[in-house]
Amino acid sequence: MQSRSAEQILKQVRQLYDLYPFPPQPIGTVPPPGWNWRWSWPQAYAFCTDAHPGRRPVRILDAGCGSGVGTEYIAHQNPNAEIWAFDLSSRALEIAEARCRASQAPPVHFRQLNVYDIDQLPGQFDFINCVGMLHHLPDPVAGLQALANKLAPGGILHLFVYGELGRHEIRLMQKAIRLLVTGSEHQPLASAEHLQQGLQVGRRLFQILPDSNRIQQQERARWAIENVDDECFADMYLHPQEVDYTIETLFELIQASGLQFLRFSNPEFWRLERVLGKDETLLAQAAQLPEPERYRLIELLDPVVAHYELFLGKPPIRRWEWIHPEDVAAAVAHLSPCLGLWPGRSLFNYAYEAISLSEEAFAFLQQVDGIRTVQALQESLDSPLSWPQLQQLLRWQVLLLEPQENSF
Known part of the structure; x- marks a missing residue:
């Protein structure tokens, strides 16, 4: 397969989301129900530092906002913040703006651009939300470095990237669809026609695969409810660009960014006691490993991680311990x-x-x-x-x- 330029990859990613804007949640006229604490500046900051940030002015950036589902939550949860959001897809941005207008969200400054051009945005940000964008870039390291440059000292970044071990069956189906549509499992679905054919082929495959098939079992157990929507199915199985991570490559990415790993947003999963708690000897042995290796051991023993969700910080960041x-x-x-x-x-x-x-x-x-x-x-x-x-x-x-x- 001929290698693609970064410009070609970005064009193909934009085409996918112009055709299948993601996420596909309907637009509502009232604030969204329930709150995701990961998008609340005070709660997320306290989770990372054990300290409330106070009432100082704060600037928040939603990087790769898509159709604005997360942006809407962020705006309603942080009504006094100055909020910006950007995305590659013009159609997704139109939906995001309409979504925030409909629920009368606090003002959001929307821009159409890619992450490599975010120097066009003014100033730095105290809180950056980056969910589901970085792993679709031609150069995720450069993308995270660009975000790090826009993060204010002492600021935090909420990151969501794909995990390799828990997406094994997804990758197999991606390759099967490409093979049937393009004749090569390595050839991305680069045109709108190929994307539409890929959707039809993928739907038919799940109709005929037997219940005992491992790909079928994983789809039904983990993804089928959300993949009823074509936009979700396309985002999962038809994407022209995807980088999956392991703990090893995730921490290499973090190190290259110059940011500091703070915490996983689901810390209970990453406790050694969850997998080794029945054997004190093995638990004590594993506890001597460096932090990334402890996490690597956990994902090797429980290889279900389809994504990593975590917080990074830009030094200096102080962690408070309320022991006195x-x-x-x-x-x-x-x-x-x-x-x-x-x-x-x-x-x-x-x-x-x-x-x-x-x-x-x-x-x-x-x-x-x-x-x-x-x-x-x-x-x-x-x-x-x-x-x-x-x-x-x-x-x-x-x-x-x-x-x-x-x-x-």
């Missing part, structure tokens, strides 16, 4: 912006985990206003919280603490 009562007492208290069923003693925390508050904890949180310190709140209550109770609220990230300015 006097530091907690002096911090300004904020309520998590991503609570379900609040106000109530039975609610969901930011990670959609059901928790039950004690009567004292509920009374404390009702007084939290983002202005007073923990000590001031404690002094206003007839029954102040004990140290263990405060620590539990911090572990749940129901209570977010803003350090005193002179502590930074």
